[in-house]
Amino acid sequence: MKISEMFASIQGESTLQGIPSVFIRLAGCNLYCRYCDTTYARSGGTEMTVEEIIDKVKSFELSFVCITGGEPLLQKETPELAGKLVGSGYKVSVETNGTIDASSLPDNVKRIIDIKCPGSGEDGKTFMKNISLRRNGDEFKFVITGREDFEYARHFVSKHNLADIHTVLFSPVLDVLNPELLADWILHEMPEARLNLQLHKYIWPNEKKGR
Numbered sequence: 001m002k003i004s005e006m007f008a009s010i011q012g013e014s015t016l017q018g019i020p021s022v023f024i025r026l027a028g029c030n031l032y033c034r035y036c037d038t039t040y041a042r043s044g045g046t047e048m049t050v051e052e053i054i055d056k057v058k059s060f061e062l063s064f065v066c067i068t069g070g071e072p073l074l075q076k077e078t079p080e081l082a083g084k085l086v087g088s089g090y091k092v093s094v095e096t097n098g099t100i101d102a103s104s105l106p107d108n109v110k111r112i113i114d115i116k117c118p119g120s121g122e123d124g125k126t127f128m129k130n131i132s133l134r135r136n137g138d139e140f141k142f143v144i145t146g147r148e149d150f151e152y153a154r155h156f157v158s159k160h161n162l163a164d165i166h167t168v169l170f171s172p173v174l175d176v177l178n179p180e181l182l183a184d185w186i187l188h189e190m191p192e193a194r195l196n197l198q199l200h201k202y203i204w205p206n207e208k209k210g211r
């Protein structure tokens with residue numbers, strides 16, 4: 001597999017926020033979001049086998065593992081990696097940009113599925129079977145750059161009843177949308193959503209990610 005980086009840090013997002021976790025960042029992405037904060041992961045990467053990755057995960061001595069990118073589902077071994085990590089006793093989440101079929105991921109992997117809004121420049125590319133075949137435990141994330149994105153996200157959530165049993169995460173782009181403003185919109189207009197501040201960017205504003 002092509003690995004951009006592996007490190008231990010505090011999970012900054014989703015309902016797993018705050019949990020010390022190992023991050024496996026896979027290299028490569030099929031999108032070009034305007035606000036992308038991991039452009040370095042779009043290309044390159046070090047070749048590692050699934051077994052080598054799992055050995056390195058073990059060296060961090062943590063229980064939670066987050067497979068992210070880039071776009072992790074571009075690599076065909078990702079479901080195998082996730083399944084073997086679960087089989088080794090880890091609690092595993094996969095963060096995907098939502099444009100690729102996520103059904104190959106094992107059932108006991110938490111899927112954090114991004115739905116791209118207009119501010120990304122990549123809206124309309126969601127693989128819609130990920131929505132119709134969603135599973136218990138899936139979380140849906142909307143990165144919000146402004147009012148147009150908020151309206152888009154609110155409409156999408158309502159149209160697909162996403163908030164019925166799923167956590168819906170609204171995440172403001174740092175230095176683009178004031179979190180206070182998004183909090184106000186959520187409180188008054190979309191209380192089903194959960195404000196998702198990227199905790200790691202407040203802890204480590206200068207790129208340091210952990211250890």
Ligand code: SF4
Binds near residue numbers: 032033035036037097
């Ligand atoms: S999907 Fe994620 S990694 Fe890919 S360009 Fe968008 S923000 Fe960056």
